[in-house]
Amino acid sequence: xxxxxxxxxxxxxxxxxxxxxxxxxxxxxxxxxxxxxxxxxxxxxxxxxxxxxxxxxxxxxxxxxxxxxxxxxxxxxxxxxxxxxxxxxxxxxxxxxxxxxxxxxxxxxxxxxxxxxxxxxxxxxxxxxxxxxxxxxxxxxxxxxxxxxxxxxxxxxxxxxxxxxxxxxxxxxxxxxxxxxxxxxxxxxxxxxxxxxxxxxxxxxxxxxxxxxxxxxxxxxxxxxxx
Amino acid sequence: xxxxxxxxxxxxxxxxxxxxxxxxxxxxxxxxxxxxxxxxxxxxxxxxxxxxxxxxxxxxxxxxxxxxxxxxxxxxxxxxxxxxxxxxxxxxxxxxxxxxxxxxxxxxxxxxxxxxxxxxxxxxxxxxxxxxxxxxxxxxxxxxxxxxxxxxxxxxxxxxxxxxxxxxxxxxxxxxxxxxxxxxxxxxxxxxxxxxxxxxxxxxxxxxxxxxxxxxxxxxxxxxxxxxxxxxxxxxxxxxxxxxxxxxxxxxxxxxxxx
Numbered sequence: 001x002x003x004x005x006x007x008x009x010x011x012x013x014x015x016x017x018x019x020x021x022x023x024x025x026x027x028x029x030x031x032x033x034x035x036x037x038x039x040x041x042x043x044x045x046x047x048x049x050x051x052x053x054x055x056x057x058x059x060x061x062x063x064x065x066x067x068x069x070x071x072x073x074x075x076x077x078x079x080x081x082x083x084x085x086x087x088x089x090x091x092x093x094x095x096x097x098x099x100x101x102x103x104x105x106x107x108x109x110x111x112x113x114x115x116x117x118x119x120x121x122x123x124x125x126x127x128x129x130x131x132x133x134x135x136x137x138x139x140x141x142x143x144x145x146x147x148x149x150x151x152x153x154x155x156x157x158x159x160x161x162x163x164x165x166x167x168x169x170x171x172x173x174x175x176x177x178x179x180x181x182x183x184x185x186x187x188x189x190x191x192x193x194x195x196x197x198x199x200x201x202x203x204x205x206x207x208x209x210x211x212x213x214x215x216x217x218x219x220x221x222x223x224x225x226x227x
Numbered sequence: 228x229x230x231x232x233x234x235x236x237x238x239x240x241x242x243x244x245x246x247x248x249x250x251x252x253x254x255x256x257x258x259x260x261x262x263x264x265x266x267x268x269x270x271x272x273x274x275x276x277x278x279x280x281x282x283x284x285x286x287x288x289x290x291x292x293x294x295x296x297x298x299x300x301x302x303x304x305x306x307x308x309x310x311x312x313x314x315x316x317x318x319x320x321x322x323x324x325x326x327x328x329x330x331x332x333x334x335x336x337x338x339x340x341x342x343x344x345x346x347x348x349x350x351x352x353x354x355x356x357x358x359x360x361x362x363x364x365x366x367x368x369x370x371x372x373x374x375x376x377x378x379x380x381x382x383x384x385x386x387x388x389x390x391x392x393x394x395x396x397x398x399x400x401x402x403x404x405x406x407x408x409x410x411x412x413x414x415x416x417x418x419x420x421x422x423x424x425x426x427x428x429x430x431x432x433x434x435x436x437x438x439x440x441x442x443x444x445x446x447x448x449x450x451x452x453x454x455x456x457x458x459x460x461x462x463x464x465x466x467x468x469x470x471x472x473x474x475x476x477x478x479x480x481x482x483x484x485x486x
Contacts, residue, residue, distance in 0.1 A: 054335070073230055076235075076336055077232075079335045080234075080242055083239055086328075087250070
């Protein structure tokens, strides 16, 4: 039996992080923005069947970039965890912070213990009358709490420049949808233009009772972009 | 890496059984025959020209006593269907919760809703699950109705205690006053051209008949302002019939009978 090679933790971390980042960089970004009606989440997605944005619970939405099978498994885990929590306690006891922590722990464990890290970046959004939440979770379990807007994937510096410049308190849904489109376009500048016919858009509509997640159909998106 | 849990399918009940068996409601391991508990009484459903109506009285009995005067026995399950419950109220309400969650869980995991047939089968499965409890005295008699968007019409399913799902009917009623309500519906039901107003009158008349003949079925409690629950299922969703409309239907029925 040979002696195993020694790899320093720093080296291991760097290698894995680089591997994960490379995988994630292939995906197109997602942005989520506060508006007068709640939260709007937008991604460019050429597939109508494979979704990047999805409902987790009454006030909570999930979106992710990276490797589909990996984030799809995480999404399903989130739905099971949320439904289980709502079933054993109450629907009001299902909160995004708890779910985000869960994802952070899972991704952190996978990053250090497994052969290969997950190549995903997750955004958990929660609509709340007092304060909407955005939790961004990276491939290594790093978790960041954002206010008013957030993004995952793509050129995050460019996206944030656009959002920072133009986001306003109480902006309408149409304004938020247009801002999201412009942020995605800016991120795409290096790699071609944004195809407005391939936008996946969903909202967490705070005016709805119970389950607040709703997908916008193509005509609605067209209308909001043209408004 | 495998994420936590062993179950990978889309059913919430199967998920509970596989990964959290301690949380699966278990009413079957006790003999309940000597225990006094809440019982729901009469629920009914009928099809009319634009959809279906489900209605129920508000009384729950506990033995020979009044358990609750304002219990809800008709529940909206999702955007297109409702479930009515009669029988042991505890397990019935649990079944409603489980059924709603089962449909929601499937929809979130799969990205689309179950077909109407699929929903009815899941309910049938839940009733069968309750069989051990039913044998111990906890009988639940649900009624299932909704608007089947694929078929473009409203459909009603009745079940028996074994979870047997029987031929769809245009009207049905279950519970202690179920037989009286059914006899009433049999006279008032029309297979074609039943408008919403006429259908609400038929439902209310059937509940009045059930309350007349069955001590466990409640009527309109005008003093307390407690009226039957009545929900509509049409292609635009599920909605409550407002109390004014229920009172109007009651007036019409009583005037017709010259009471």
